[in-house]
Amino acid sequence: MSSRRRRSRPGALRAAAGLGWADWTVVLGAALLLPTAAVASRCLSLARLLRVARALGRRRGPPRGGPDAERILRLVHAVAGRCRPAPACLARALVALVLLRRRALPARLILGVSTAGGALEGHAWVDCGVTTVPAAGAYAPILVVDDRGAVPAGSAA
Amino acid sequence: MTASTKRPTLASVVEVSTEVASRELDGEMVLLDLATGTYFGLDHVGARVWTLIGDRAPLGAVFETLLAEYEVAPAPLERDLLALVGDLCTRGLTRVVAPSA
Numbered sequence: 001m002s003s004r005r006r007r008s009r010p011g012a013l014r015a016a017a018g019l020g021w022a023d024w025t026v027v028l029g030a031a032l033l034l035p036t037a038a039v040a041s042r043c044l045s046l047a048r049l050l051r052v053a054r055a056l057g058r059r060r061g062p063p064r065g066g067p068d069a070e071r072i073l074r075l076v077h078a079v080a081g082r083c084r085p086a087p088a089c090l091a092r093a094l095v096a097l098v099l100l101r102r103r104a105l106p107a108r109l110i111l112g113v114s115t116a117g118g119a120l121e122g123h124a125w126v127d128c129g130v131t132t133v134p135a136a137g138a139y140a141p142i143l144v145v146d147d148r149g150a151v152p153a154g155s156a157a
Numbered sequence: 158m159t160a161s162t163k164r165p166t167l168a169s170v171v172e173v174s175t176e177v178a179s180r181e182l183d184g185e186m187v188l189l190d191l192a193t194g195t196y197f198g199l200d201h202v203g204a205r206v207w208t209l210i211g212d213r214a215p216l217g218a219v220f221e222t223l224l225a226e227y228e229v230a231p232a233p234l235e236r237d238l239l240a241l242v243g244d245l246c247t248r249g250l251t252r253v254v255a256p257s258a
Binding site for chain 2: 041045046047050111113115120122140141142143150152153
């Protein structure tokens with residue numbers, strides 16, 4: 001009589017086992033783009049960075065099958081959490097914007113600020129209508145990047 | 158020397174850079190410079206100046222408006238206004254578009 005002990009898989013493997021092919025394309029895209037975005041955000045002006053992100057995220061026809069916007073955002077967030085050094089919110093938001101828009105999923109990148117505590121603290125996140133990643137929290141939008149380009153938050157529809 | 162690098166005077170007209178996004182929050186103005194990715198904050202008086210500059214009013218008109226709205230002597234107001242606008246121009250947030258008199 002053999003005694004087999006079944007080992008429980010680590011959380012990352014359990015999560016990976018549940019990913020479909022379309023999920024993996026998002027994961028691989030995020031894994032490639034996140035370090036690039038992190039470096040680019042240090043080298044390029046914010047205006048140029050936003051232009052590049054919009055160009056890379058040009059829509060490619062009607063929506064295809066695959067993960068929905070919320071799942072893509074969560075996958076990007078999960079991959080970012082495993083990157084070292086951890087990408088800043090701007091890099092995460094840029095990558096999420098590119099991956100969403102390339103799949104013809106509507107998304108807006110928002111740059112905001114918090115004045116809590118008297119100090120200005122900037123933040124960037126992506127809004128796809130159902131959720132925001134990274135979390136918007138108590139940040140007030142300043143600039144919205146959408147189909148029209150970069151527009152002040154007050155004039156964004 | 159170009160108009161954008163001139164020190165502003167009350168005869169100057171100043172315009173906000175196209176690479177600056179701004180929003181009023183709790184009476185203060187938050188500016189985001191897209192060229193540098195830097196955030197700036199202006200207190201409520203600075204926010205009022207920013208709003209008036211955004212209307213492309215000559216600094217003389219901005220000065221007159223502030224003089225009417227705040228209890229302040231003309232000399233320190235002129236000094237502080239020109240210092241603020243000069244600082245904004247130095248940081249590339251605004252530029253002088255009409256030559257000083």
